[in-house]
Amino acid sequence: MARLHRELAGLFAVLAAVTGCAGGREDRATVRFWGMGREGEVVRDLVPEFERRNPGVRLVVQQIPWTSAHEKLLTAFVGRSTPDLAQLGNTWIPEFAAIGALDPIDSSVARSGSVSPARYFPGVWATSLYDGAVYGIPWYVDTRVLYYRPDLFARAGYASAPRTWGEWRDAMRKVKRIQPPSAHPILLPTNEWEQLAILGLQKGSPLLADNGTRGAFSGPEFRAAAEFYVGIYREGLAPIVSYSQLGNAYQEFGRGNIAMWMTGPWNLGEFRHRLPPAEQKLWMTAPLPAPDDSPWPGASFSGGSSLAIFRGSQSKPEAWKVIEFLSEPAIQARFYALSGDLPASRAAWDDPALAGDEKARAFRTQVERVVAMPRVPEWEQIAQHMAERLEPAIRGRESLPAALAAIDADVDRILEKRRWMLAHRREQRGR
Amino acid sequence: MRAAAIFLTPGLLVIGLFFLLPIAASLLLSLTDFDIYALGDLGNARLVGFRNFVRLLADPLFWTSVRNTFYFVLVGGPLTLGVALAAALLLHSKLTRWKGLFRTIFFTPYITTLVAVAIVFRYLYHPRFGGLNRILELFGISAIDWLGDPRWAMPAIILLAIWKNFGYAMILFIAGLQAIPESLYEAARLDGAGRLQLFRRITLPMLAPTFLFLGILTTIGYFQFFAEPYVMTGGGGPLNATLSTGLLMYKQGFRWWNMGYAAAIAVVLGLVILAFSALQFRIEKRRSA
Numbered sequence: 001m002a003r004l005h006r007e008l009a010g011l012f013a014v015l016a017a018v019t020g021c022a023g024g025r026e027d028r029a030t031v032r033f034w035g036m037g038r039e040g041e042v043v044r045d046l047v048p049e050f051e052r053r054n055p056g057v058r059l060v061v062q063q064i065p066w067t068s069a070h071e072k073l074l075t076a077f078v079g080r081s082t083p084d085l086a087q088l089g090n091t092w093i094p095e096f097a098a099i100g101a102l103d104p105i106d107s108s109v110a111r112s113g114s115v116s117p118a119r120y121f122p123g124v125w126a127t128s129l130y131d132g133a134v135y136g137i138p139w140y141v142d143t144r145v146l147y148y149r150p151d152l153f154a155r156a157g158y159a160s161a162p163r164t165w166g167e168w169r170d171a172m173r174k175v176k177r178i179q180p181p182s183a184h185p186i187l188l189p190t191n192e193w194e195q196l197a198i199l200g201l202q203k204g205s206p207l208l209a210d211n212g213t214r215g216a217f218s219g220p221e222f223r224a225a226a227e228f229y230v231g232i233y234r235e236g237l238a239p240i241v242s243y244s245q246l247g248n249a250y251q252e253f254g255r256g257n258i259a260m261w262m263t264g265p266w267n268l269g270e271f272r273h274r275l276p277p278a279e280q281k282l283w284m285t286a287p288l289p290a291p292d293d294s295p296w297p298g299a300s301f302s303g304g305s306s307l308a309i310f311r312g313s314q315s316k317p318e319a320w321k322v323i324e325f326l327s328e329p330a331i332q333a334r335f336y337a338l339s340g341d342l343p344a345s346r347a348a349w350d351d352p353a354l355a356g357d358e359k360a361r362a363f364r365t366q367v368e369r370v371v372a373m374p375r376v377p378e379w380e381q382i383a384q385h386m387a388e389r390l391e392p393a394i395r396g397r398e399s400l401p402a403a404l405a406a407i408d409a410d411v412d413r414i415l416e417k418r419r420w421m422l423a424h425r426r427e428q429r430g431r
Numbered sequence: 432m433r434a435a436a437i438f439l440t441p442g443l444l445v446i447g448l449f450f451l452l453p454i455a456a457s458l459l460l461s462l463t464d465f466d467i468y469a470l471g472d473l474g475n476a477r478l479v480g481f482r483n484f485v486r487l488l489a490d491p492l493f494w495t496s497v498r499n500t501f502y503f504v505l506v507g508g509p510l511t512l513g514v515a516l517a518a519a520l521l522l523h524s525k526l527t528r529w530k531g532l533f534r535t536i537f538f539t540p541y542i543t544t545l546v547a548v549a550i551v552f553r554y555l556y557h558p559r560f561g562g563l564n565r566i567l568e569l570f571g572i573s574a575i576d577w578l579g580d581p582r583w584a585m586p587a588i589i590l591l592a593i594w595k596n597f598g599y600a601m602i603l604f605i606a607g608l609q610a611i612p613e614s615l616y617e618a619a620r621l622d623g624a625g626r627l628q629l630f631r632r633i634t635l636p637m638l639a640p641t642f643l644f645l646g647i648l649t650t651i652g653y654f655q656f657f658a659e660p661y662v663m664t665g666g667g668g669p670l671n672a673t674l675s676t677g678l679l680m681y682k683q684g685f686r687w688w689n690m691g692y693a694a695a696i697a698v699v700l701g702l703v704i705l706a707f708s709a710l711q712f713r714i715e716k717r718r719s720a
Contacts, residue, residue, distance in 0.1 A: 098468065099468065417468060418468075
């Protein structure tokens, strides 16, 4: 019921905006903000506070479902009806910057008293850059850590979470021994590309070579990571299932049919809601293990969303005010309380709600060691293709080097246009 | 002459604007590499000749989608018509009562929204709580992961398509049955024909035009199947077992924004549908000649 009320309120807000514009009575500047999914819903709770502090600006939030967000934004760009401000998945920034939908905001950042690169985690700040310019301000962080079952680890002879790949695999084998035969020590859904991409980054693979114009998947670093990854499945330490085939991952975890899961911050809330109180002692988080030759913790990827201003906006200074507002540590902490999204700004982590949460602590350690995925518009397509194309190797139907070579060949084909674009641009500059 | 031109112009304009122009545009598009970069600056689109088509024919995912689409058309199409004919015969029988009621019930699925139906079916197919597995359990059959198992996902979707679509074909079959003169049956009965013979020698041949029409309509519709896997299996899963050519086209076009490549898929799909319809016409013509 409360939800219905909120939606009705939103509808009236939109109606009011429409009639307000038509009547011309409104002298406040309007910032149209597109928020995605849950974030788009909870950010409404912050609007009154913003409008109280900025009486000259009205903030209209429109909620867009994640599944159609990308499509809607592109369609809006083609139809010249982009919002002033939007939440963009970090992997989308290169794409929208490349097509000229976004404005660089370097000068706003330079002038701003509250938003500066030093206040953000370096790996997170890097996600909002394209071609050396700033196109967005990180809003919240998404990364992967290791969720595990401390009790099963203790029974298998491990007092704490593994810190190196060697320990990690050893722990999987030992846990496997104390599990029932149908159970598996680790869950790595085959449809998720993040896991392998992270292992590759940890080994020092750039994932894409030559300024993001060629695949680097058959390079020695990535191959070492893929060998480790594929070995886990082939040894029977992880079930060969996609996430949707699994049924209920939380239940399986609670029953001990899975003892480890490499997953993200949203699952802090999910584990708390879905596991009964008695089972809350049965899960813990830890930063990712590192390859045996590099320092702990191992790198993780830097995902999440940024706030970006569109080139077609008529109220850019006001939109920037919204960004500054949402970036304040206190507001970031409140946003965490509302959404469970981890703050991108360092200072917000000192908030007692986060600092006092022992299960969120692994994320605090991890965000210091996050790396941005390759900054090319084609990255998501490449990454999904990589995960799909690797499955035959996981199932033992194809050798790993053959699969990696095939991935590189496909990626080179996907990136052909990008190579042409870069060459073309050089040529034009030369003239 | 001039009067004819005046009367024809509006119709021709509409057809040209909303039918011929888009077809020409997509043909042209399929010869370019229009993509996300071209969206920002049209100068970034290149004419690439038939490269999209060459790439398409070498794309294993395309062949997977073609296999799935043919599976759906060749299994789902005949089954839909079969169920529809059976229902039509039952409803046409003189012994059946409440005909209007049954006709309405059988026809209702056809006019419901596919997305809503697909969501309800997703519940029915749920491996643990779904109604279908509950029923199977009564017969001692262990639970099937309908939409999660690559072997069962397509049959599950075909089942939904049959249930959803047979009502329309049934109505047309009933109309066809009603158009068969009773005198034919009487004459045959006097000659001593049995019920099976009546069906094979009179009902089926007299229904041939209906079969042709429904065959072509169902084939065209089923070749483009899209919404079922889009809603039910999260876009073609598991392991691409329900990835249809239409869905692949959508993904390439609106997910990755490879418009040129997606247009090439559309052209190929259009040609396949055209070929199939021509084939059905041909068979029917030869049969009646």
